[in-house]
Amino acid sequence: MSPTNPANTPxxxxxxxxxxxxxxxxxxxxxxxxxxxxxxxxxxIFNWDHFYPLSGDPAGKHFECWTMLGAWAEQTERVEIGALVSCNSYRNPDLLADMARTVDHMSGGRLILGIGAGWFEKDYDQFGYEFGTAGSRIAKLAQDMPRIRERLAVGNPRPTREIPIMIGGGGEKKTLRIVAEHADVWHSFGDAETLRRKSGILDEHGAAVGRDTGALVERSVGVGAPPSEVADEIVAAGATLLTVSTGGPDYDLSLVKDWVAWRDAQG
Structure with a gap:
C-alpha cells in the first residue's frame, strides 16, 4: 500500500x-x-505541450503533445497519462475539452487534464498565436476554465469519470485563485519552502471561493534529486505527486526507479 501524507488529506x-x-x-x-x-x-506518465525543444538544440526533434497522448492511451494499461501541462492558448477550450474526453475514453478513464496559461514565446511566434502578456494569458485561462468544464459535461458519451484537472503555475494573486476555483491537482515549481508558503496562499484563495483546497487539491511537484535528499521535506510540505523529468534520446529512468523504490518502502 502506498504511504499517506500527514500534511495533506489522511x-x-x-x-x-x-x-x-x-x-x-x-x-x-x-x-x-x-x-x-x-x-x-x-x-x-506525462509529456509536455510545446512545439520546439525547451533545451539542447533548439531545432532538434520534437513531437506534438495531444496526438501523442492518444497513442499512449492505447499503448499503456495501468498508468494515468497527461500533459504537464497543456497550453491553454493553443486550442479552442471547447476543442481541448473534447480532446480530453476522447482520450479519457481511449485510456479507459486514465487521463489527467493538465493545463496552464502558457509561456514559451517561440511556440506562439512560429505557430501564429498571439503571445500577449502574462496577465492576458492568465486572464484567458480564467475565462476558459468554465467553458472547459461545461463542454466536458455535455459530450456524448460523457467522460468515463470526472476528469481530474491539473493546473500548473505559482502566481500568487491570479493563478492560485484559478487553482482554488477549478483544480483537482496543483503543480508547483520550487523547493519545499516555496511549496509550503504558496500552498498556504492557495488555501486562503480556497477559503475565499468556498472550496476546501487543503482536502480537495492535490499538491504536485517536480523532483530532480534522489529521495534520500529531498523526500522528507517535500512530503512534509504537502506534496503527494512527485514527478521526475527525463529527456531523449536515452530516457534514463534510474532516478525514477529510485523514487518508485522509495515509495514502495514507505508502506
Missing amino acids: DRPIRIGVQIQPQHADYSQIRDAVLRSEDAGVDV
Whole structure:
C-alpha cells in the first residue's frame, strides 16, 4: 500500500510520476520509454505541450503533445497519462475539452487534464498565436476554465469519470485563485519552502471561493534529486505527486526507479 501524507488529506497516497520530454528522440524511443516507465511501476506518465525543444538544440526533434497522448492511451494499461501541462492558448477550450474526453475514453478513464496559461514565446511566434502578456494569458485561462468544464459535461458519451484537472503555475494573486476555483491537482515549481508558503496562499484563495483546497487539491511537484535528499521535506510540505523529468534520446529512468523504490518502502 502506498504511504499517506500527514500534511495533506489522511487518505491521499503518494504517487510517482515521470515526464517523458518529447524532444531529441525518435518516436520509437519515446514509446519505449513509456513502456519502461509503466513496467518500472510509476503511477503517472506525462509529456509536455510545446512545439520546439525547451533545451539542447533548439531545432532538434520534437513531437506534438495531444496526438501523442492518444497513442499512449492505447499503448499503456495501468498508468494515468497527461500533459504537464497543456497550453491553454493553443486550442479552442471547447476543442481541448473534447480532446480530453476522447482520450479519457481511449485510456479507459486514465487521463489527467493538465493545463496552464502558457509561456514559451517561440511556440506562439512560429505557430501564429498571439503571445500577449502574462496577465492576458492568465486572464484567458480564467475565462476558459468554465467553458472547459461545461463542454466536458455535455459530450456524448460523457467522460468515463470526472476528469481530474491539473493546473500548473505559482502566481500568487491570479493563478492560485484559478487553482482554488477549478483544480483537482496543483503543480508547483520550487523547493519545499516555496511549496509550503504558496500552498498556504492557495488555501486562503480556497477559503475565499468556498472550496476546501487543503482536502480537495492535490499538491504536485517536480523532483530532480534522489529521495534520500529531498523526500522528507517535500512530503512534509504537502506534496503527494512527485514527478521526475527525463529527456531523449536515452530516457534514463534510474532516478525514477529510485523514487518508485522509495515509495514502495514507505508502506
